[in-house]
Amino acid sequence: MITLASDFGTPYPATMKGVILRQCDARLVDIAHDFPRQDVRAAAFWLREVLPEFPPATHLVVVDPGVGTDRAAVVVEAGDHRIVAPDNGVALPAARRIVDDDEEIEVYEVAYDDDETASNTFHGRDVFAPAAARVHEVDEVAHADDVTPVDDWVDLTFPEPIRDEDAATGEVLVVDDFGNTITNIPGHVLDGHTSVRVNDEFAPVEDAYAARDPGERLVTVGSHGYVEFAVNQGRGDEAFDLTVGDAVDLDW
C-alpha cells in the first residue's frame, strides 16, 4: 500500500499515481492533497494524526517549499511504516507517533540527478513518486536503489505550551475544515473545569459539540487530544477570532 499526501490540489497527484502504477501494483490511498500550501508544520500535524491509523505502508508526502533547491529527499522508516518526503521535517512527528522509542526511527537519503532526470519544479513526479514505488517493492528500505542511510536530517517539533497551575499559554497549530481551531495545549488541562477564559473571554467547556445549541461556541478536547475551540454546527476560528500561529492564553 502507498498513501499519498500533498498540497498539490489537482491534477498533479494523479501524475504521481501514474508514475507509481507504471512501476508497481500497489494499492493507492489518498490522505489529502489540500494541505495548506507549503505549510510544512500543518502537514506534519495532520500526518501525525492520520498515518499511525494505517496498517504498515509506504507513505508518499510532498509538501515541499524547497523544491529545486539542494534540500535532500528522504525515506523515514518508523516501525513497519516508510515515509518518503522532502528533508524538511514533515515526516518526523508522524514517525515519532508510530514508534515507541525514537531510536527505532531510521532515515535514508534518496539520491537523484537534478540536472539529468528531475525537473526543478515537480519533484513529486520526478523524485518522490519513483522513490516511493522503489521503497514499496523491497523488504528492507536499504535494499532500494539510490537509497542510503544517513545520520543527519531535518527535524520538526511543535512548540510546547507554557503551563502553570491555573493557566496555559499555547498556540493555534491548525484549523480543520469545520473551523475547529486546534492548539498545542493538551486536553487534560480542561479536566474538572466547566468554563475557561480564552484570551480573557469566558467560554464553556463541553464534552461534545452538540452539548451547546447550534451557533454557540465551546472549548473541548478534540479527537487528537488537544484543546480545541469550536462552534456547534459553525466555525470556531471565526467565533474565537483565531488563526494558525495565534497565541492562546487559557486560564481558569
Add this chain to the structure above:
Amino acid sequence: MITLASDFGTPYPATMKGVILRQCDARLVDIAHDFPRQDVRAAAFWLREVLPEFPPATHLVVVDPGVGTDRAAVVVEAGDHRIVAPDNGVALPAARRIVDDDEEIEVYEVAYDDDETASNTFHGRDVFAPAAARVHEVDEVAHADDVTPVDDWVDLTFPEPIRDEDAATGEVLVVDDFGNTITNIPGHVLDGHTSVRVNDEFAPVEDAYAARDPGERLVTVGSHGYVEFAVNQGRGDEAFDLTVGDAVDLDW
C-alpha cells in the same frame, strides 16, 4: 467493497480509511466528503441518487450533527446493501430506493462504549469505521459483533410537493456543484409544456442544458427525475435566486 461518504472535507476521511484497512482488505470507493456541513437531508438526497448505482456494498456514511450525544449508530440493511450511519435518517431514502418493498429494510443498532473507547468528537474514526469493517466481513449483518436488530429508528422523508392541474408548489432540496437547483417536484409535470412560470417569472422548458445559449436560464428534468432550474454553462441557483429550502411555485 466499502464506500465512504461524509461532510468531513480532509484529512479525516483518510483516518477512517486507515482504521478500516487495519481491520480488513475491502476495496474503498469515495462517494463524496464535501456534503453540505451537517445537512442530513442533503446527504440523504445524494445518497439516494448514488448508492443504488453501486453493486452490493457496505456504505459508510458520516453526516452527524449529533456526535457526542446519545444518538445511536445503526446499520441499515437494504437488499444486498448495508449502510452504516448515525441514527438520524440519513440512510433511509437510499435504502428505500434500493429495495422494492420497504419491508425488506432491516435496521440494526451498533453498540459502542462512549466512555471507554470513543472520543466525543470523531465517531467516524472510533465508531462508524470499525463498524463498517466488521459488517463488511460477515455474511449476515446480525453476525457482526456489537450489532443488534432494532424495531425503532429515526426515519427521514423528503417533503411532498403540492400539485393541482395547472400548478405545483415544492421546495429546493439541493443545489449541485454546477449550480443546478433541484426541487422535490417530479419532472413529468413539465410534459407537454414549452415554458412554465417559476415564482411568477416565465422560463423555457428544455430537454438539455445546451438547448439554450450559454448564460441563458432554463427549466429541465434533471438526471434524478426532478424539476431542476439551470443555466447553460452557468449557475441556476444564482439566475433563479434560489437556495436550499426555498419554496418554489410552478405554474403553466
Add this chain to the structure above:
Amino acid sequence: MITLASDFGTPYPATMKGVILRQCDARLVDIAHDFPRQDVRAAAFWLREVLPEFPPATHLVVVDPGVGTDRAAVVVEAGDHRIVAPDNGVALPAARRIVDDDEEIEVYEVAYDDDETASNTFHGRDVFAPAAARVHEVDEVAHADDVTPVDDWVDLTFPEPIRDEDAATGEVLVVDDFGNTITNIPGHVLDGHTSVRVNDEFAPVEDAYAARDPGERLVTVGSHGYVEFAVNQGRGDEAFDLTVGDAVDLDW
C-alpha cells in the same frame, strides 16, 4: 485500470464509479473532477500532461458542454491507451502525446439511444461510464458492443506562439491550483536569459521557485516544458495579472 476525469465536482463521479463497478472489476483511479467547468481546452491540456504518465489504461473523460445535443461519444485509441470521451476534441492532445505517430490514433464512435436509455443531462452515468466499462473488458476496442470505427471526428489543437529572434507572443493556456500561469510558449526560449520582459515589465528567469524569496515573482520553465509565470510560495496569476486566454508578449 479505468481512470476518471471530469468537471463534475461531487458526487456525480461516484455515480459513474458505481455504474462501472456493476459492470466490471477494474481498478479505478481519479485524475481530477474539478477541471474548470466546461472548459474543454483546459481539460485537454491537463489530460495531455497526466494520461501519458499512466500505464496502459482506459480513461473516462467527461467535460461535455454539449451534453444532450447530437455530439457523438467516442473512444480514442492511442497505443495501449483508450480514452472514452465526448467528441469535442478533449482527448486528442493526450492521444497525440502518447503515440509517436498520429497515424497510430484510431477513433471509434459509441452508439447510444438518446430517447430510450440516456438522460439528456447526465451522459457520464448513462453513456460514457457504461462505454468505458465495455471498452475495458475487451482485447480490441472494435470488439466492444456499440462501438464503430469512424474517419471523422472533432480535433483540438492548442494555439501556436509567434516567435522571432528576440521575442515571442503566446497565450495563457491554464492556471494551476498554485496560481502558476502556464503559457503555450516553449521553455527553451528562456535559455541563456537571466531576465525577460513580460508584457513590458521585467521579471527574473529562474530554475526553481525557491530561487526567489517568498512572495517574489519569477519566470520559469514548468514541469510541462512551457514558460510559466510564478511567485515563490504565492500566486503567479495575481502577481502578473494574467488569466486563461490572455495574450503574453515576451521579449529579451
